[in-house]
Amino acid sequence: MSPSPLLEVTNLVTHFHSRTGIVKAVDGVSFALRRGEVMGLVGESGSGKSITGFSIIGLIDPPGRVEGGSIKLDGRELVGLPSSELRGIRGKSISMVFQDPMMTLNPMLTIGTQIRLALEAHEDVSAAEGRKRAIAALRQVRIPEPETKVDFYPHQFSGGMRQRVAIAIALLHRPKLIIADEPTTALDVSIQAEILVEMKELVAELGTSMIWISHDLATIASIADHVCVMRSGKIVEAGPVLDVLTRPKHPYTQSLLDALPSRAKPGALLARGAGTDAAPPPRLARLAESGRRKAEIPYFVIDAVGKRFQQKAGVLRLLAQKMGIARPAPSVQAVDSVSLTLTRGEALGLVGESGSGKSTLGRMAAGIYAPDAGHVLLDGEPVMSSGDRPHKITTRIQTIFQDPFASLNQRMRIGDSISEGPIAHGLVSRAEAGHYVRQWLAAVGLDPAFASRYPHQFSGGQRQRVAIARALAMQPDVVVCDEPVASLDVSIQAQIINLLIRLRSELDLTLIFISHDLSVVRHLCDRVAIMHRGRIVESGTASEVYDHPQDPYTQRLLAAVPVLPVA
Amino acid sequence: MLGHVTGRIAQALVVMLVMSMLVFVGVHAIGNPIDVLIGPDVSQDIRLETIARYGLDRPLYEQYFTFLGRILHGDFGRSFVFGMPVLDLILSRLPATLELTLSAVCGAALIGIPAGIYAGYRPDGFAAKIIMTVSILGFSVPTFWIGLVLIMTFAVELQWLPAGGRGDTVAVFGVEWSFLTLNGLSHLLLPALNLAFFKLALMTRLARAGTREAMLSDTVKFARAAGLSEWTVLRRHVLRLIAIPLVTVFGLEFASTLAFAVVTETIFSWPGIGKLIIDSITSLDRPVMVAYLMLVAFVFITINFLVDLAYVGLDPRLRKAGSR
Numbered sequence: 001m002s003p004s005p006l007l008e009v010t011n012l013v014t015h016f017h018s019r020t021g022i023v024k025a026v027d028g029v030s031f032a033l034r035r036g037e038v039m040g041l042v043g044e045s046g047s048g049k050s051i052t053g054f055s056i057i058g059l060i061d062p063p064g065r066v067e068g069g070s071i072k073l074d075g076r077e078l079v080g081l082p083s084s085e086l087r088g089i090r091g092k093s094i095s096m097v098f099q100d101p102m103m104t105l106n107p108m109l110t111i112g113t114q115i116r117l118a119l120e121a122h123e124d125v126s127a128a129e130g131r132k133r134a135i136a137a138l139r140q141v142r143i144p145e146p147e148t149k150v151d152f153y154p155h156q157f158s159g160g161m162r163q164r165v166a167i168a169i170a171l172l173h174r175p176k177l178i179i180a181d182e183p184t185t186a187l188d189v190s191i192q193a194e195i196l197v198e199m200k201e202l203v204a205e206l207g208t209s210m211i212w213i214s215h216d217l218a219t220i221a222s223i224a225d226h227v228c229v230m231r232s233g234k235i236v237e238a239g240p241v242l243d244v245l246t247r248p249k250h251p252y253t254q255s256l257l258d259a260l261p262s263r264a265k266p267g268a269l270l271a272r273g274a275g276t277d278a279a280p281p282p283r284l285a286r287l288a289e290s291g292r293r294k295a296e297i298p299y300f301v302i303d304a305v306g307k308r309f310q311q312k313a314g315v316l317r318l319l320a321q322k323m324g325i326a327r328p329a330p331s332v333q334a335v336d337s338v339s340l341t342l343t344r345g346e347a348l349g350l351v352g353e354s355g356s357g358k359s360t361l362g363r364m365a366a367g368i369y370a371p372d373a374g375h376v377l378l379d380g381e382p383v384m385s386s387g388d389r390p391h392k393i394t395t396r397i398q399t400i401f402q403d404p405f406a407s408l409n410q411r412m413r414i415g416d417s418i419s420e421g422p423i424a425h426g427l428v429s430r431a432e433a434g435h436y437v438r439q440w441l442a443a444v445g446l447d448p449a450f451a452s453r454y455p456h457q458f459s460g461g462q463r464q465r466v467a468i469a470r471a472l473a474m475q476p477d478v479v480v481c482d483e484p485v486a487s488l489d490v491s492i493q494a495q496i497i498n499l500l501i502r503l504r505s506e507l508d509l510t511l512i513f514i515s516h517d518l519s520v521v522r523h524l525c526d527r528v529a530i531m532h533r534g535r536i537v538e539s540g541t542a543s544e545v546y547d548h549p550q551d552p553y554t555q556r557l558l559a560a561v562p563v564l565p566v567a
Numbered sequence: 568m569l570g571h572v573t574g575r576i577a578q579a580l581v582v583m584l585v586m587s588m589l590v591f592v593g594v595h596a597i598g599n600p601i602d603v604l605i606g607p608d609v610s611q612d613i614r615l616e617t618i619a620r621y622g623l624d625r626p627l628y629e630q631y632f633t634f635l636g637r638i639l640h641g642d643f644g645r646s647f648v649f650g651m652p653v654l655d656l657i658l659s660r661l662p663a664t665l666e667l668t669l670s671a672v673c674g675a676a677l678i679g680i681p682a683g684i685y686a687g688y689r690p691d692g693f694a695a696k697i698i699m700t701v702s703i704l705g706f707s708v709p710t711f712w713i714g715l716v717l718i719m720t721f722a723v724e725l726q727w728l729p730a731g732g733r734g735d736t737v738a739v740f741g742v743e744w745s746f747l748t749l750n751g752l753s754h755l756l757l758p759a760l761n762l763a764f765f766k767l768a769l770m771t772r773l774a775r776a777g778t779r780e781a782m783l784s785d786t787v788k789f790a791r792a793a794g795l796s797e798w799t800v801l802r803r804h805v806l807r808l809i810a811i812p813l814v815t816v817f818g819l820e821f822a823s824t825l826a827f828a829v830v831t832e833t834i835f836s837w838p839g840i841g842k843l844i845i846d847s848i849t850s851l852d853r854p855v856m857v858a859y860l861m862l863v864a865f866v867f868i869t870i871n872f873l874v875d876l877a878y879v880g881l882d883p884r885l886r887k888a889g890s891r
Binding site: 057059062087088089090091092095096098099100103104105106107108109110113117118120121122153155166169170172173 | 691784785786788789790791792793794795796799803804807808810881882883884
């Protein structure tokens with residue numbers, strides 16, 4: 001192998017100019033990549049890892065600009081090339097795969113058309129030849145029946161299949177370098193495992209070099225040879241994956257590793273207890289009264305609940321169905337006769353891939369959806385009223401949602417968001433509300449003075465703290481957490497997990513924790529239920545399920561999780 | 568799909584029925600046409616006889632059902648003023664409005680969409696700023712004023728184009744069209760331009776907003792990362808991504824212009840249905856008003872349906888429900 005590297009990035013600087021000043025997204029990054037090598041670029045959001053990728057492929061849009069440094073591909077300088085020459089390199093010598101396959105492909109065009117457009121960008125091909133090449137490209141990324149699939153539209157594919165199509169397009173012209181920007185982050189863990197294996201094989205087979213950008217140390221460990229750790233536009237540590245992940249030299253790398261629940265003892269505080277310096281949560285007198293346990297009844301019971309989603313058929317459609325002209329609208333059995341029992345203070349993890357029905361089950365448990373069959377009981381009392389239009393009749397169950405951007409009203413001060421429920425249900429008077437809110441903000445580790453701010457003034461992690469305060473201010477006994485840390489960076493995730501661990505023990509909360517992330521669930525939960533296609537395939541204590549999975553689906557799921565190397 | 572179409576047709580029939588009632592009652596509330604039709608100095612006998620002849624002495628619901636019954640036979644009644652069947656009257660005027668509207672809306676789309684896409688593609692460029700300024704003018708300056716300025720400039724001062732009328736027409740399939748003769752085209756140009764101005768602004772701004780959003784999408788980034796030229800990205804990806812709102816507005820504007828091109832037709836003395844309806848309102852010509860408003864409802868329903876079909880043609884995701 002020639003000693004000269006394929007890609008040599010020296011002192012790369014990319015700035016974004018805005019009215020408020022200059023954002024130094026990439027601030028003096030240098031690295032080299034050999035032919036056939038896979039390099040991992042890891043960092044949290046805002047670290048500049050994606051901008052580094054876009055700078056290399058020459059796709060920095062105004063107000064961003066590559067301000068300086070050098071990017072040499074095979075000895076050829078790319079910085080300062082006119083856009084027409086950069087276009088000639090894009091897709092041909094360097095190509096890119098993006099994070100969300102739902103967004104990258106054009107929903108209006110067939111897969112075949114999109115592949116042909118990418119082909120025609122660098123070659124003159126006839127329609128028949130283009131189709132043949134498209135089919136071959138699909139076959140290469142292991143899409144079954146490529147001859148028919150080539151005429152499909154993106155929406156007819158699953159997320160994993162779409163990502164395969166995107167990879168096929170990236171590989172079309174046998175590029176020397178592929179930049180993969182979080183290509184498996186939006187996918188389920190089992191699909192991620194497949195894509196990881198396939199990508200690894202494909203780049204090895206074609207001799208392509210790859211830069212794998214990710215926030216997830218474990219996926220990087222399973223695909224990359226080298227890793228660069230980025231923070232605030234700079235590379236803080238670089239080296240062989242095994243060295244960096246087992247013997248980190250930089251404190252930031254160490255703190256990233258400490259934040260991972262998979263490396264900690266279950267139930268212990270993460271990242272040396274970061275984010276737990278908060279006041280105790282306020283309690284109301286009512287809590288003591290409701291705490292009286294009715295010993296003979298199981299505490300929280302989900303009994304044979306089922307939920308089917310179906311489009312409401314109109315009068316005409318019903319008529320047509322009667323006459324046999326139309327078929328009934330397609331329906332989805334999201335949850336199919338699931339039963340669970342929780343004891344007081346228990347934390348149950350509900351794990352499954354997308355579409356497994358875990359969120360639907362959580363929403364039925366929380367009294368958001370009415371089950372079609374079965375019922376949910378807390379202390380022997382139903383959570384929802386019966387009748388034609390059932391509604392939630394208890395405040396003792398609350399929910400924390402995944403996306404704090406969507407679940408907080410953008411036009412309401414967060415103090416009002418938090419006090420709205422307690423005031424409406426008479427937990428606190430309007431006069432006491434201000435004090436009560438401030439106590440809760442302190443309890444979730446926020447400055448009590450933030451009560452008068454609006455959601456957009458907070459970061460994602462802070463917003464999730466607000467959402468937690470809002471749910472707990474209702475003084476619930478049971479909290480349903482629907483992927484509360486899924487959209488957060490690992491260090492923020494660790495803080496939120498710590499907060500949940502602390503509040504749970506201080507308030508004696510019963511938790512239903514819904515997640516696709518097996519390591520987070522193991523860390524937080526006593527018991528785990530694995531969901532697949534609307535049913536619970538396996539449940540038991542966390543250690544039982546994780547260490548001795550019985551069901552083949554659970555076994556596959558656990559095997560698919562990428563693991564960090566241990567020293 | 569078939570179920571969908573039959574559902575829409577049933578819906579349309581219900582809408583038309585309700586519309587006919589509203590129009591019928593509404594038109595009766597405006598005033599009594601007899602006062603306009605006959606002079607105040609005629610004798611009471613003749614007055615009563617005229618009322619009876621037009622069936623205006625009978626109760627409203629009876630008049631309505633007679634009217635409905637006639638419609639089912641394709642008879643919309645006779646104009647009080649022109650004394651000819653209303654349907655013939657409207658159909659004789661419709662082609663003029665149709666060609667005016669079509670050329671205005673299509674012209675607006677053909678110029679506005681590319682201009683908007685360009686303005687969205689290079690939002691900070693000098694040309695984009697000019698395009699957006701012109702489009703603000705198109706929004707804010709009243710149509711009648713632009714019409715007058717056009718006449719003043721091109722017809723009076725420069726004397727390049729005629730100020731009004733339809734010019735020479737050619738009959739195709741028994742219908743007279745202006746746009747097939749040079750003289751007719753010269754008559755068509757100014758009113759079409761006048762009518763197109765607002766729509767041009769609308770299409771431009773819509774296309775610009777859509778393009779700005781689409782240019783930031785991952786789809787476009789991915790297409791660029793694959794090395795597609797900017798022209799291909801705009802033509803094959805962006806245009807498809809922004810098509811749905813454009814088609815919607817195109818349909819709505821086409822329908823509303825067809826129905827309410829009144830101002831322009833009046834200024835340019837264009838003998839279309841806009842002028843007809845104004846004349847029939849001033850003379851309280853009930854059958855014409857009723858038939859015209861029914862026609863408008865029909866046009867809106869039809870165009871909305873066509874727009875829905877266009878959605879299905881454009882967006883494969885909407886096909887899924889039907890093909891399953």
